[in-house]
Amino acid sequence: MPNLTAYLAADLFDGATRHRDAAVLVEGDTILGVVGPGGVPEGAATVDLGAGLLAPGFVDVQVNGGGGALLNSAATVEGIRTICTAHARYGTTALLPTLITDTPAVTEAAIAATRDAIAAGVPGCLGIHLEGPHLSVARKGAHNPGYIRPMDEADLERLLSTGLDHVLTTVAAETVPPAQIARLTAAGVQVAIGHSDASYETVMAAFNAGARGVTHLFNAMSQLGHRNPGVVGAALDSTDSWCGIIPDGLHVHPAAIANALRAKRAPGRIFIVTDAMSTIGTSMTEFELNGRVITRENGKLTLDDGTLAGSDLDMIGAIRFMTRAVGIGLDETLRMASLYPAQFMGIERTHGRLAPGARADFVHLTDDLDIGAVYIGGERQHFAPLA
Incomplete structure (x- = not known):
């Protein structure tokens, strides 16, 4: 069995259940299953990962940059490769390079670069997230207000013709009406509400039209008021919505995260995003x-005015924050970093699980929640030392 490898771990989490002294069987880039110590087929190659925890690779649907590259200014295959490599070091095995509000020309370049990166087999590149430009100026955050505008027919057609399997776009519910959202979602584009000052009723109409959830819950959106529940109230109340959240201790208070987790109506759930910028894996200061x-x-x-502009957060750092500062159990936190974002994107058959038919994307964590090893498509990733 030359292509079959069993990865042995003292502790294994498959996305749903813990297993002791188990192994994940991998053939090529695909997982065949999880077996006990006596279930490894004779003749299979074995890799003993020892102590620690083997878990599904992390899925991040909002990554603006990393390794010194920002998608807005590095909309090339090599720029995307740099971003993916920077985040793989921290356990992210699938991500959406994210374009912050920019010009139509830069948007088209980012889409083309993502398409080329996937064709070139850049490890970890899943698709693209276009965060804007169809947002609310009142809730712009760090987005350049000069580029924010309504969605016209050319914008809509651009989103419908990317040639990519996985496209996420963040829009303001008061800017992009339900009819446009319905056209996008009918074509397979995932729509999230964000940078929006909309009312509860307007957001619920967007969800009813097919919007899947909200981008970075609490940040750059109308808040939960007792008479005006806003975007936050709609996101927590809707059973169909999913919520990304940035757990870095700066964007959202730990108590607010804990309250949101208790309040969120299932089956839609809250998952981790980093909203990371180009600083990840570098010593950059600006x-x-x-x-x-x-x-x-x-x-x-x-x-310069003190507005938060993305984050300096990596995924394993987010997991440590969720477990240590928010007090969420490790298994649920791992789901928030892998299974739930995969479900949000509709790719849970192949990502976010260690199960038959899934991609062989997994991470080995030390007992201190550091990254021990990262595998993407069954290939161990090797990283240059950080400067």
Whole structure:
């Protein structure tokens, strides 16, 4: 069995259940299943990962940059490869390179680069997330208001003709009406509500038209009020919606995260996103977005006026924060980093699980929640030392 490998682990989490002294069987880039210590086929190659925990690779649907590259200014195959490699070091085995509001020309370049990166087999590149430009100026956050505009027919057609299997776009519910959302979702584009000052009723209409959830819950959106529940109220109340959240201790207070987790109506759930910028895996202290300088200080990224501008967060850091600061159990946190974002994107058959037919994307975590090893498509990833 030359192509069959059994990865042995003292502790294994398959996305649903813990297993002791188990192995995941991999053939090529595909998982065949999880077996006990006596279930490894004779003749299979074995890799003993020892102590620690083997778990599904992390899925991040909002990654603006990493390794010194920002998609807005590095919309090339190599730019995307740099971003994916930077985040793989921290356990992310599938991600959506994310374009922050920009011009139509940059948007088209980012779509083309993503298409080329997937054709070139860049490990971890899943598709693209277009965060804007069809947002609310009132809730712009770090997005350049000069580029924010309504969605016209050319914009809609661009989203419908990317040639990509996985496209996510963030829009404001008051800017993009239900009819446009319905056209996008009918064609397989995932729509999330974000950077929106919309009412509860407007957001629920967007969900009813097919929008799947909200982008970075609590941030850049109308808040939960007792008479006006806003975007936050709609997201927590809707059973069909999914919510990304940035657990870095800066974007959302731990108590707010814990309250949201208790309040969220299932089956839609809350999952982790990093909203990471180009600083990940580097010693950079500043960079530019749309000609504006963003400063990095003590893990915080801000514009000159103090506005938060993305995050300096990686996925394993987010997991440590969720378990240690918010108090969520490790298994549920791992689901928030893998299975739930995969379900949000509709790719749970192949991602977010260690199960027959899934891609062989998995991570080995140490007992201290550091990254021991990362595998993408059955291939162990090797990383240059950080400068």
